Amino acid sequence: MAGPLDVGARAAAPSAAVSGRAGPLVSIRAVNKSFGALHVLRDVDLTIERGEVVVVIGPSGSGKSTLCRCLNRLETIDSGEITFEGSPLPQEGRALASLRAEIGMVFQAFNLFGHKTILENVTLGPVKVRKMTRTDAVDKARALLERVGILDKADRYPAELSGGQQQRAAIARALAMDPALMLFDEPTSALDPEMISEVLDVMVSLANDGMTMLVVTHEMGFARRAADRVAFMDGGRILQIAPPSEFFAAPSNDRAREFLSKVLSH
Amino acid sequence: MLARAAGSSLAAHTGDFLHGILVTLEISSVGFLLALIAGTLLAIFRVSPLLPLRGFGTAYVEVFRNTPLLVLLLLMFFGLPEVGVTFGLLSSAILGLGFYEAAFVCEAVRSGINTVPPGQVEAARAIGLRHWQVLLEVVLPQALRAVVQPLGNLAIAAVLNSSLAAAIGNTDITGTANHVFADVVEPIPIYVGAGLTYLALSLVIGQLTGVLERRLVIVR
Numbered sequence: 001m002a003g004p005l006d007v008g009a010r011a012a013a014p015s016a017a018v019s020g021r022a023g024p025l026v027s028i029r030a031v032n033k034s035f036g037a038l039h040v041l042r043d044v045d046l047t048i049e050r051g052e053v054v055v056v057i058g059p060s061g062s063g064k065s066t067l068c069r070c071l072n073r074l075e076t077i078d079s080g081e082i083t084f085e086g087s088p089l090p091q092e093g094r095a096l097a098s099l100r101a102e103i104g105m106v107f108q109a110f111n112l113f114g115h116k117t118i119l120e121n122v123t124l125g126p127v128k129v130r131k132m133t134r135t136d137a138v139d140k141a142r143a144l145l146e147r148v149g150i151l152d153k154a155d156r157y158p159a160e161l162s163g164g165q166q167q168r169a170a171i172a173r174a175l176a177m178d179p180a181l182m183l184f185d186e187p188t189s190a191l192d193p194e195m196i197s198e199v200l201d202v203m204v205s206l207a208n209d210g211m212t213m214l215v216v217t218h219e220m221g222f223a224r225r226a227a228d229r230v231a232f233m234d235g236g237r238i239l240q241i242a243p244p245s246e247f248f249a250a251p252s253n254d255r256a257r258e259f260l261s262k263v264l265s266h
Numbered sequence: 267m268l269a270r271a272a273g274s275s276l277a278a279h280t281g282d283f284l285h286g287i288l289v290t291l292e293i294s295s296v297g298f299l300l301a302l303i304a305g306t307l308l309a310i311f312r313v314s315p316l317l318p319l320r321g322f323g324t325a326y327v328e329v330f331r332n333t334p335l336l337v338l339l340l341l342m343f344f345g346l347p348e349v350g351v352t353f354g355l356l357s358s359a360i361l362g363l364g365f366y367e368a369a370f371v372c373e374a375v376r377s378g379i380n381t382v383p384p385g386q387v388e389a390a391r392a393i394g395l396r397h398w399q400v401l402l403e404v405v406l407p408q409a410l411r412a413v414v415q416p417l418g419n420l421a422i423a424a425v426l427n428s429s430l431a432a433a434i435g436n437t438d439i440t441g442t443a444n445h446v447f448a449d450v451v452e453p454i455p456i457y458v459g460a461g462l463t464y465l466a467l468s469l470v471i472g473q474l475t476g477v478l479e480r481r482l483v484i485v486r
Contacts, residue, residue, distance in 0.1 A: 105388075111385035113386055114383075125393035177394065
């Protein structure tokens with residue numbers, strides 16, 4: 001499988017040697033998950049290297065979002081093992097909260113805290129979890145809001161922003177924790193078409209800066225542009241995983257070919 | 267002639283009535299505060315992942331919501347001393363009213379908790395907040411704002427229900443009215459006056475609730 005350094009299009013990602021830690025950032029082995037009678041993940045294996053961007057695509061109900069949500073244990077798994085920085089995910093309590101602080105997550109529905117301003121949304125984690133002083137947290141939050149282009153909305157409430165602005169605020173909120181990994185669970189699926197690119201631009205810039213990312217999306221353009229590897233899921237399995245150039249040029253799998261012909265035909 | 271005589275006698279009780287208003291305010295405000303705190307805790311119990319806490323919350327609500335306040339007050343004041351726990355007149359009324367209304371506050375707050383989008387709870391967990399931090403920072407602030415109006419209704423109910431404190435001997439508005447009625451047999455001015463005082467207090471609470479609700483509203 002291709003590592004992050006195989007992709008010339010992106011800035012060189014920090015290698016394991018540079019960061020001083022060996023092994024992949026995330027390792028998923030033989031993971032199974034069912035919701036009642038519905039078997040949503042079937043023997044899923046996936047590793048994510050430091051600095052790598054893995055984009056997961058596939059039809060609705062294929063298990064992409066569940067896989068994403070298992071990585072910070074918003075969903076528990078029935079069998080198999082997921083390790084983060086070499087250790088199995090903690091079960092619960094303080095250790096699980098600490099793990100989640102290391103993993104940023106961006107949701108389809110933004111999920112900003114409705115009673116807090118955009119600035120307060122971004123500072124909450126650093127102040128309450130990282131125990132940062134309010135002044136430092138505000139400085140950091142303002143820098144992040146500037147980076148995602150909505151510093152002028154800092155004192156607004158989420159409902160006063162457009163969907164694209166809310167999603168960029170949600171990305172800033174996740175980045176404020178200095179995560180080692182960012183999970184994106186269909187981040188543009190709830191957006192009007194004209195707002196999708198403003199969110200994707202932020203994500204591409206993150207990828208170019210070497211952020212490790214797992215992105216569940218239907219945006220094939222983003223997958224081509226930013227992914228180191230594309231994973232195609234269907235029926236709870238990863239059927240193919242390959243660099244985007246290889247995957248889009250000639251999907252090896254029939255289901256992937258069928259899926260691509262549907263989503264790329266327009 | 268008679269009316270004038272009665273009028274002057276009633277006027278002699280003005281101080282008693284003012285004191286009665288203070289007692290009513292004390293019982294209802296402290297009782298409601300107690301109900302707010304206990305009720306919110308109970309609501310947290312009722313949405314807890316821990317079965318024993320959920321069970322306690324449910325049992326509490328079913329017992330206290332379905333027992334007449336008068337019976338609770340009589341038990342507090344006359345029953346508890348039998349098992350060695352004695353509260354004064356005022357304390358009995360405050361505790362009885364507080365524990366009774368806590369059951370209703372619990373149910374109001376619980377419905378407020380259910381209005382908080384589950385996605386926000388997930389987002390709060392995802393940035394590493396502990397369970398109690400999620401409750402304090404994200405869930406409760408929004409849950410309470412969503413139920414300002416029902417809580418206002420319960421505050422009014424606390425004022426009106428506090429009149430039962432007279433039954434165990436408190437000199438609140440109703441208790442004072444009873445005493446004055448024993449002295450001056452003028453039921454209509456005495457009890458209409460008492461009723462109007464309750465009405466005035468309730469109207470003020472209703473107005474405050476409206477102001478509070480407009481200030482705290484969360485735009486979605």
